[in-house]
Amino acid sequence: xxxxxxxxxxxxxxxxxxxxxxxxxxxxxxxxxxxxxxxxxxxxxxxxxxxxxxxxxxxxxxxxxxxxxxxxxxxxxxxxxxxxxxxxxxxxxxxxxxxxxxxxxxxxxxxxxxxxxxxxxxxxxxxxxxxxxxxxxxxxxxxxxxxxxxxxxxxxxxxxxxxxxxxxxxxxxxxxxxxxxxxxxxxxxxxxxxxxxxxxxxxxxxxxxxxxxxxxxxxxxxxxxxxxxxxxxxxxxxx
Numbered sequence: 001x002x003x004x005x006x007x008x009x010x011x012x013x014x015x016x017x018x019x020x021x022x023x024x025x026x027x028x029x030x031x032x033x034x035x036x037x038x039x040x041x042x043x044x045x046x047x048x049x050x051x052x053x054x055x056x057x058x059x060x061x062x063x064x065x066x067x068x069x070x071x072x073x074x075x076x077x078x079x080x081x082x083x084x085x086x087x088x089x090x091x092x093x094x095x096x097x098x099x100x101x102x103x104x105x106x107x108x109x110x111x112x113x114x115x116x117x118x119x120x121x122x123x124x125x126x127x128x129x130x131x132x133x134x135x136x137x138x139x140x141x142x143x144x145x146x147x148x149x150x151x152x153x154x155x156x157x158x159x160x161x162x163x164x165x166x167x168x169x170x171x172x173x174x175x176x177x178x179x180x181x182x183x184x185x186x187x188x189x190x191x192x193x194x195x196x197x198x199x200x201x202x203x204x205x206x207x208x209x210x211x212x213x214x215x216x217x218x219x220x221x222x223x224x225x226x227x228x229x230x231x232x233x234x235x236x237x238x239x
Contacts, residue, residue: 080237110152198226
């Protein structure tokens with residue numbers, strides 16, 4: 001028996017209209033603001049206003065990223081999306097996802113990174129490994145920003161995420177204020193890889209690349225356990 005449909009039943013449409021009207025009202029009182037300049041976002045803008053989006057310093061010459069790893073570890077390629085510097089707009093984005101619980105922004109930026117992966121053609125890779133936080137730090141923060149970036153990347157490029165292949169065994173001090181040599185010694189022996197990485201081609205993902213010490217330490221652990229190829233990806237890199 002066919003299902004009868006009441007053409008005059010407009011209740012769902014009315015409900016959707018009320019929800020949309022309420023959201024518009026809230027936006028007028030508490031507008032979403034740009035993560036870079038804090039101006040109110042237009043309705044079509046997400047997280048970053050168009051002016052700031054256009055002005056973000058994109059890294060065109062990726063050799064400046066690769067130079068951080070040259071001669072230190074075998075790797076296939078390295079990619080970073082934005083140029084990181086103190087007090088620039090990219091630092092604002094990093095602070096938002098790292099310290100201000102802006103998880104939606106991390107997913108949004110991860111999607112942009114995923115598009116970069118498509119451009120670089122990583123079709124033959126097995127998946128993405130976000131740099132892990134120590135369990136004590138992740139419990140305190142409530143999330144791992146690199147995992148959120150990886151999730152956004154996965155949504156765009158389709159590669160799976162592996163969060164169990166690499167663990168951080170020691171709670172190290174923050175790298176932010178350390179000098180170059182201290183950064184390397186701080187992460188020399190703090191990562192451990194799972195035997196399941198044997199034969200896998202993996203993309204190591206971090207939020208910010210400075211000296212490359214963290215990613216190199218991660219790569220060493222994965223290669224020792226049998227990973228056949230490693231590439232590096234970061235949201236931002238100091239140059």
